[in-house]
Amino acid sequence: MRVQTPNGFTTDNSGKRIVVDPLTRIEGHLRVEVNLDADNVICNAVSSGTMWRGIETILRGRDPRDAWAFTERICGVCTGTHALTSVRAVENALGITIPENANSIRNIMQLCLQVHDHLVHFYHLHALDWVDVFSALKADPKATSRLAQSVSPWPRSSPGYFKDLQIRLTKFFDSGQLGPFKNAYWGHPAYKLSPEANLMAVTHYSEALDFQKEIVKIHAVYGGKNPHPNWLVGGVPCAINVDGNGAIGAINMERLNLVSSIIDRSIEFVEQVYLPDIELIGSFYRGWLYGCGLSGRSVMSYGDVPENANDYSTKSLRVPRGVILNGNLREVLPVDHGDPDQIQEFVAHSWYKYPDEFRGLHPWDGITEPNFELGANFKGTRTDIKELDEGGKYSWIKAPRWRGNAVEVGPLARYIIGYAQDKAEFKEPAERLLKALKLPVTALFSTLGRTAARALECQWAAHQMRHFQDKLVAHIKAGDTATADVSKWNPESWPMEAKGYGFTEAPRGALGHWIKIKDRKIDNYQCVVPTTWNGSPRDPKGNIGAFEASLIGTPMADPGKPLEILRTIHSFDPCLACSTH
Amino acid sequence: MGEATETFYSVIRRQGITRRNFLKFCSLTAASLGLSPLAANDIAIALETKPRVPVIWMHGLECTCCSESFIRSAHPLVKDAVLSMISLDYDDTIMAAAGHQAEAILTETRAKYKDRYVLAIEGNPPLNEDGMFCIDGGKPFVEKLRSMAEDSMTIIAWGSCASWGCVQAARPNPTQAMPIDKVITNKPIIKVPGCPPIAEVMTAIVTFITTFGKLPELDRQGRPKMFYSQRIHDKCYRRSHFDAGQFVEEWDDESARKGYCLYKMGCKGPTTYNACSAVRWNGGVSFPIQSGHGCFGCSEDGFWDKGSFYDRLTTIKQFGIEANADQIGRAAAGAVGLAVAAHAAVTAAKRLTRKREGVVQEKRSKVQS
Amino acid sequence: MSGKTAQVLNVLSSVGVAGKDRSADRDVVYVYEMPVRVWHWVNAAAIMVLAITGCFIGTAVPTMPGEASDNFFFGYIRFAHFSAGYVLAVGFLLRIYCAMMGNPHAKQIFYVPIWRRCFWDELWQTIRWYALLAVRSDKCAGHNPAAQLMMFSMFTLTTAFMIVTGFALYAQGSGQESWQFGLFGWIFGVLPNSQDVHTLHHLGLWVIVTFVLIHVYAAIREDIMSRRSISAIISGERDLRD
Ligand code: HEM
Ligand code: HEM
Ligand code: NFV
Ligand code: SF4
Ligand code: SF4
Ligand code: F3S
Numbered sequence A: 001m002r003v004q005t006p007n008g009f010t011t012d013n014s015g016k017r018i019v020v021d022p023l024t025r026i027e028g029h030l031r032v033e034v035n036l037d038a039d040n041v042i043c044n045a046v047s048s049g050t051m052w053r054g055i056e057t058i059l060r061g062r063d064p065r066d067a068w069a070f071t072e073r074i075c076g077v078c079t080g081t082h083a084l085t086s087v088r089a090v091e092n093a094l095g096i097t098i099p100e101n102a103n104s105i106r107n108i109m110q111l112c113l114q115v116h117d118h119l120v121h122f123y124h125l126h127a128l129d130w131v132d133v134f135s136a137l138k139a140d141p142k143a144t145s146r147l148a149q150s151v152s153p154w155p156r157s158s159p160g161y162f163k164d165l166q167i168r169l170t171k172f173f174d175s176g177q178l179g180p181f182k183n184a185y186w187g188h189p190a191y192k193l194s195p196e197a198n199l200m201a202v203t204h205y206s207e208a209l210d211f212q213k214e215i216v217k218i219h220a221v222y223g224g225k226n227p228h229p230n231w232l233v234g235g236v237p238c239a240i241n242v243d244g245n246g247a248i249g250a251i252n253m254e255r256l257n258l259v260s261s262i263i264d265r266s267i268e269f270v271e272q273v274y275l276p277d278i279e280l281i282g283s284f285y286r287g288w289l290y291g292c293g294l295s296g297r298s299v300m301s302y303g304d305v306p307e308n309a310n311d312y313s314t315k316s317l318r319v320p321r322g323v324i325l326n327g328n329l330r331e332v333l334p335v336d337h338g339d340p341d342q343i344q345e346f347v348a349h350s351w352y353k354y355p356d357e358f359r360g361l362h363p364w365d366g367i368t369e370p371n372f373e374l375g376a377n378f379k380g381t382r383t384d385i386k387e388l389d390e391g392g393k394y395s396w397i398k399a400p401r402w403r404g405n406a407v408e409v410g411p412l413a414r415y416i417i418g419y420a421q422d423k424a425e426f427k428e429p430a431e432r433l434l435k436a437l438k439l440p441v442t443a444l445f446s447t448l449g450r451t452a453a454r455a456l457e458c459q460w461a462a463h464q465m466r467h468f469q470d471k472l473v474a475h476i477k478a479g480d481t482a483t484a485d486v487s488k489w490n491p492e493s494w495p496m497e498a499k500g501y502g503f504t505e506a507p508r509g510a511l512g513h514w515i516k517i518k519d520r521k522i523d524n525y526q527c528v529v530p531t532t533w534n535g536s537p538r539d540p541k542g543n544i545g546a547f548e549a550s551l552i553g554t555p556m557a558d559p560g561k562p563l564e565i566l567r568t569i570h571s572f573d574p575c576l577a578c579s580t581h
Numbered sequence B: 001m002g003e004a005t006e007t008f009y010s011v012i013r014r015q016g017i018t019r020r021n022f023l024k025f026c027s028l029t030a031a032s033l034g035l036s037p038l039a040a041n042d043i044a045i046a047l048e049t050k051p052r053v054p055v056i057w058m059h060g061l062e063c064t065c066c067s068e069s070f071i072r073s074a075h076p077l078v079k080d081a082v083l084s085m086i087s088l089d090y091d092d093t094i095m096a097a098a099g100h101q102a103e104a105i106l107t108e109t110r111a112k113y114k115d116r117y118v119l120a121i122e123g124n125p126p127l128n129e130d131g132m133f134c135i136d137g138g139k140p141f142v143e144k145l146r147s148m149a150e151d152s153m154t155i156i157a158w159g160s161c162a163s164w165g166c167v168q169a170a171r172p173n174p175t176q177a178m179p180i181d182k183v184i185t186n187k188p189i190i191k192v193p194g195c196p197p198i199a200e201v202m203t204a205i206v207t208f209i210t211t212f213g214k215l216p217e218l219d220r221q222g223r224p225k226m227f228y229s230q231r232i233h234d235k236c237y238r239r240s241h242f243d244a245g246q247f248v249e250e251w252d253d254e255s256a257r258k259g260y261c262l263y264k265m266g267c268k269g270p271t272t273y274n275a276c277s278a279v280r281w282n283g284g285v286s287f288p289i290q291s292g293h294g295c296f297g298c299s300e301d302g303f304w305d306k307g308s309f310y311d312r313l314t315t316i317k318q319f320g321i322e323a324n325a326d327q328i329g330r331a332a333a334g335a336v337g338l339a340v341a342a343h344a345a346v347t348a349a350k351r352l353t354r355k356r357e358g359v360v361q362e363k364r365s366k367v368q369s
Numbered sequence C: 001m002s003g004k005t006a007q008v009l010n011v012l013s014s015v016g017v018a019g020k021d022r023s024a025d026r027d028v029v030y031v032y033e034m035p036v037r038v039w040h041w042v043n044a045a046a047i048m049v050l051a052i053t054g055c056f057i058g059t060a061v062p063t064m065p066g067e068a069s070d071n072f073f074f075g076y077i078r079f080a081h082f083s084a085g086y087v088l089a090v091g092f093l094l095r096i097y098c099a100m101m102g103n104p105h106a107k108q109i110f111y112v113p114i115w116r117r118c119f120w121d122e123l124w125q126t127i128r129w130y131a132l133l134a135v136r137s138d139k140c141a142g143h144n145p146a147a148q149l150m151m152f153s154m155f156t157l158t159t160a161f162m163i164v165t166g167f168a169l170y171a172q173g174s175g176q177e178s179w180q181f182g183l184f185g186w187i188f189g190v191l192p193n194s195q196d197v198h199t200l201h202h203l204g205l206w207v208i209v210t211f212v213l214i215h216v217y218a219a220i221r222e223d224i225m226s227r228r229s230i231s232a233i234i235s236g237e238r239d240l241r242d
């Protein structure tokens, strides 16, 4: 049946149905079903979040100061970002302010996550959609070395270096035990890289795996560990003591130096490995510009990384903020988290219950009540689903909307908004990359654009880390070592009722937490998460979400091997634990 | 691509690693596991003769943080573990295959490596709603777990989710998320708790099994003794401040800057069995306490439900009341104290009136006589 | 009095510590044998120390000045707690021995004769007496039924519980190879998160405190109302003349 969605897409579920479940190389459990037309072009897409834990329910009745730890466990991949959002929500509700140093340290931690998460996403979750590992075995290491040196000054680009890895890989494949490379799509016609480019990328897959563990040492310094570093309502838990008695037990010169050197190495790695790889790989896929979905129409960013502590105004936020609707880049609309008409969640097609399923609820009044029931036309049994029915409820993800609009969030959304706002630090790198790839601006609205924006943002974030680390040092130099404000630590000092919200730009996009506090306990807690936006099922009006929209119109070379589906879905960096929480 | 399964030793020899370096690796591994130099020889023999052990890593309800932690391992590097020490044939987070190509690996492994593969579980299965709070391949995850457990050699329960239930099992546990040992009762289960566990602890446990070909010695609660037999508190470098009576009284106070003990800030180091204070995190850079926050007991059973992380005395939640031991105790003792005082007063009053009555009676009898 | 206890008493009285059994001469009952009395006060002292140090352990002390190596204040508090804990535990074992060897009164705190009708009758009587409804209680040589019930539940059971949980907590410090862990480690099978053991051990403190409150009040009150001397637990004799 052909359907015209209100947000401008045509779906047709009459053709052959393909199911990908589990959709791997993501966080959590995701199922994607598509219909193909006679030419194997995707003409309908259904994405379903297939896990739910009920963290919002579990938070009720608890101490608001503990909420960061619970919400941090929503996801270990974007570890820390929920915690930061949570402490901001509690601080917003209770009117707690944080010292400047705490703001710098929080920013460094958030940016560190961006750098780490983007790097790991590209190399370890996404690269195999573009890179054929098997083909790398056929590469000439000398030619690979020449290729690598032509795109980057990275010192580890000798023929021997690539040869070592190739030998190791060959033996690995020869052993017959293929580990994570088993049953994959090697040789698929949608792979376009030369053997040399493949070898270079696989080598960097391995190198990035070694390096990523270094980046997060920044979390270990300021938060005690990674994954899941520690946070604090009112500031940060790590005290600063650079040269006093007992400095060895606090943030001291050695700790600052450690962070500083990691920042330098991160900038270097991103600029000399990640970005050149993106550019090189991108050049092979210039012709594969599918996956636009919502990106060319409606995108949103809350903004993040406040320059000044406690100032969440658009001016203070270094990450762009705003909403673009219907592709109108000339107008960036303002977002208000407290406006009951702006952000709302719907559950008509989600496995939850609302008093009125056609109405959306603002998160302060949000309800999370599970209700697992399948649409009338699903195939299989209740506990063995063969095909979902998108006409009924079909996902554990709610459907968030901004003034009724489905929007895409994430690095690409942020870059589009930054571009539309004419912010040089976002616009220029994007234009430079497009120029290098000889692509028009419209090429940004694609799977490739999403993947490229993530890489650019990784570079941006690495430099921002440097900025805030320098700022932190400057403050300490000026004699300011405060890291926490405890004047409202004691619950006795709180009002009997309060409500607030906190937001961040998580690696995958706009993240918000809304809290209501009553009798010093959490009365209601609601999270609306990046992958809730992107992975959203249909809403009562039939608007489709970003994942679903992005798949429509993509041709599949071999319907038995869903490489193109993986490629586009992965470009969002889906996180299902986040989306449903 | 042959069927031949290859040994760890042959893999690394063909990678151009010399025998000398190989033996050096073995003794380093032995040392990092805290074993005697003699054990290095055992490791060498094991690695020379065994094919890489297939590992099936499955995810239930979780946050993938245990996987994230695993890939932070510095020794061994996770790439060395995955390429040369084990055969990670299934792991939905990093595997290249998806959908039915991924599912096929499970079926194949069950048949080909019956009783010879390690099943590593991150997260846990929910039992409510017929298990459909965690759907995998259209079916409840718990089904997949049960079927893969059946033919496995041993099960590793990664993290607090698989070991104890963790955050999704915190009150009121809306999905009825269950730790692995509540669902699989007929297989040895190694619990590696922590939210998440330390990277090097994870890789050490895997390599212990593959190199020694046996399961590590477990404590009463199923945790490997080598990492879980002592508390954070026992090896905490702030312990001297605890013994001295020097505590952080408030965040960011003088004591905090001097690195005093975090006991009064609710540190659960005294009741938490984990290796953080000894092994530390991220290649030894730090651990929670070193960066100023108390341990909140993330490797302990039900640590989410013991009241606020910042309370020294944790909350008791029973019969609708919620208070800590001192609050309950003071209330009870206070009530009893009041009752005692009241009782004493009434007794005294009664005695007085009786005495007076007694006097009157005496007088009366005198008159009578 | 059993032979063995008498022997011990003889030895002790020869060094002038124990009182002689004079109950044959006068209208008094010899209730508390000397070891029980000595135990009573040693036990009371140990519990005082345990309760005070226990409270400190629970909430910690104000921060000490100077270098850590220069102080061991909290360490000493804990040491005092553990020492008193040992005294309490050893005393408890000796008290059990006394119960086995001593007079019938010595056994009373270890059981509640719920199977005896007269226990219930007397309990009712005593309750009425305490509720100031009855004029006087029946004469009891040892504990009255209410006291016995309270002693057993609030003292004996709680003390046993405190010893078990106390040594289990102690085993966390002494390690899994210690005898304490061998004997009491099973607690962690029942309560896997030892934070719960701390909480219950802490709660036990308040049960004991409540007991002492009632107990001391009852003892003094009894002393005044029924002319039974507190000295019973000092001299061992209970005056039954009226
Ligand atoms: C920590 C404090 C105390 C504890 C735990 C305690 C415990 C006990 C116990 C267990 C008994 C029963 C003896 C037996 O049959 O073995 C007892 C009897 C007795 N205690 Fe205490 N005691 C404490 C303090 C005191 C104090 C301060 C007094 C005096 C004011 C006192 C007066 C008595 C008396 C008079 C008896 C005999 C009661 C009777 O025959 O019913 N006790 N005590
Ligand atoms: C009437 C008897 C006892 C009382 C009232 C008592 C009271 C307490 C209290 C209030 C605490 C603090 C608990 C907390 O909040 O974590 C404590 C801790 C402790 N008690 Fe006891 N206790 C008693 C008997 C014992 C015994 C017999 C032992 C055995 C040695 C013992 C060993 C311990 C240990 C090891 C700790 C933990 C110390 C620490 O964490 O540093 N206690 N006790
Ligand atoms: N979606 C999502 Fe997250 C992110 N980034 C959270 O807010 O990944 Ni786990
Ligand atoms: S144990 Fe903790 S870190 Fe690991 S998956 Fe569960 S919630 Fe995440
Ligand atoms: S900081 Fe925590 S673990 Fe360390 S000594 Fe103090 S109470 Fe123990
Ligand atoms: S909170 Fe967890 S990470 Fe270690 S120090 Fe405590 S066990």
Ligand SMILES: [Mg+2]
Binding pocket: A056, A398, A526, A527, A528, A529, A580, A581
């Ligand atoms: Mg939500």
